[in-house]
Amino acid sequence: MSSPRKFENLKFSLYEKASEMMMFESYYRGGAWDGGKIVRFHPIELSPAANILNYGQGIFEGMKAYRTVKGKIVMFRPYDNARRFAWSCHKMVMPEVNVEKFMKAVRRVVLENAEFIPETADGSHSLYLRPVCIGIESLLGVRASSEYLFYIFASPVGPYFDKVGVISLMVTDVHRAAANGTGDAKAACNYAVTMKPKKDVNEAGYDGALFLDTVHSRYVEEAGAANFFALMEDGTLVTPQLGSILPGITRDSIIRLAREMFGLRVEERLVDIAEVCQNAQEVFLCGTGAIITSVDKIAWQGTDHMVNKNRFKLAHQLYNKLIGIQLQREDDPYEWILEIQ
Numbered sequence: 001m002s003s004p005r006k007f008e009n010l011k012f013s014l015y016e017k018a019s020e021m022m023m024f025e026s027y028y029r030g031g032a033w034d035g036g037k038i039v040r041f042h043p044i045e046l047s048p049a050a051n052i053l054n055y056g057q058g059i060f061e062g063m064k065a066y067r068t069v070k071g072k073i074v075m076f077r078p079y080d081n082a083r084r085f086a087w088s089c090h091k092m093v094m095p096e097v098n099v100e101k102f103m104k105a106v107r108r109v110v111l112e113n114a115e116f117i118p119e120t121a122d123g124s125h126s127l128y129l130r131p132v133c134i135g136i137e138s139l140l141g142v143r144a145s146s147e148y149l150f151y152i153f154a155s156p157v158g159p160y161f162d163k164v165g166v167i168s169l170m171v172t173d174v175h176r177a178a179a180n181g182t183g184d185a186k187a188a189c190n191y192a193v194t195m196k197p198k199k200d201v202n203e204a205g206y207d208g209a210l211f212l213d214t215v216h217s218r219y220v221e222e223a224g225a226a227n228f229f230a231l232m233e234d235g236t237l238v239t240p241q242l243g244s245i246l247p248g249i250t251r252d253s254i255i256r257l258a259r260e261m262f263g264l265r266v267e268e269r270l271v272d273i274a275e276v277c278q279n280a281q282e283v284f285l286c287g288t289g290a291i292i293t294s295v296d297k298i299a300w301q302g303t304d305h306m307v308n309k310n311r312f313k314l315a316h317q318l319y320n321k322l323i324g325i326q327l328q329r330e331d332d333p334y335e336w337i338l339e340i341q
């Protein structure tokens with residue numbers, strides 16, 4: 001295994017020397033995918049009339065490769081990302097990138113960029129992989145493209161939030177994704193709508209926006225790029241039920257760890273923002289980028305509500321367990337870790 005480069009002050013942003021890295025690309029034309037190839041990270045040439053540039057027919061994934069304490073290169077539940085990518089293709093009427101094609105490309109990108117996988121003691125540094133699929137046909141009327149580009153690039157990254165450890169959230173009245181819409185797919189359009197609320201809450205002094213449901217503006221959905229958990233007064237861990245939110249792989253892992261390793265009662269249900277603001281002992285976000293990030297306050301209806309009465313105890317325990325498994329410090333009873341070789 002090649003030894004890693006030394007990185008300083010890595011943030012969650014595209015590596016300044018990304019042009020030294022390798023990416024994968026594969027085209028869909030004439031009704032079939034080509035085999036794809038590994039090439040150097042490079043700009044993509046597109047028609048000004050390409051579907052993705054006009055109508056946003058695009059999906060993506062986010063996943064990480066770690067260098068573990070056993071000296072291995074590993075990924076966390078990558079087949080789940082592959083299956084979600086196929087689901088997102090389906091929702092956006094794109095030809096499916098099947099699990100086998102996706103995983104073959106992911107392995108190649110990780111191995112080709114092995115020297116860019118940072119060392120990490122606490123899991124905050126990793127090689128982030130960004131698989132993307134976009135409609136590239138030139139067209140004028142709104143319809144699905146007949147030509148696509150599937151590509152994967154990578155970047156060494158550091159912590160997702162600028163502020164490490166604990167963040168604040170502000171409830172936004174902008175809606176992210178409606179029921180029966182695209183919220184359960186990782187579609188680019190879901191993220192475009194979060195940019196204005198993100199800017200607004202940052203200007204108001206908060207770190208992230210928290211989205212509520214589209215019908216009642218009352219039930220918590222998720223943050224812009226992370227799922228939501230709250231530990232309630234009676235010791236139940238609650239998280240919004242699936243439907244219009246992204247079915248996060250970290251969310252699913254936390255539900256399993258909390259139930260089976262910590263013996264907690266976990267409920268996937270409607271989570272009323274009033275209940276969270278009044279009763280939550282602890283709140284945290286989770287995702288591939290955010291890992292597990294504690295929330296100390298939530299601004300809602302003009303008031304700051306402190307939601308850290310438990311002093312982040314559960315989030316710390318879950319973080320250590322999850323990162324312990326990811327870095328092979330702990331056993332992996334669920335076979336979540338895939339060694340890449």
Ligand SMILES: Cc1ncc(COP(=O)(O)O)c(C=O)c1O
Pocket residue numbers: 062222223224225226227246247248249250251286287288289290
């Ligand atoms: C909107 C949204 N919700 C939740 C998540 C968490 O999903 P996962 O744990 O699969 O990374 C993400 C991605 O990280 C996301 O973009």
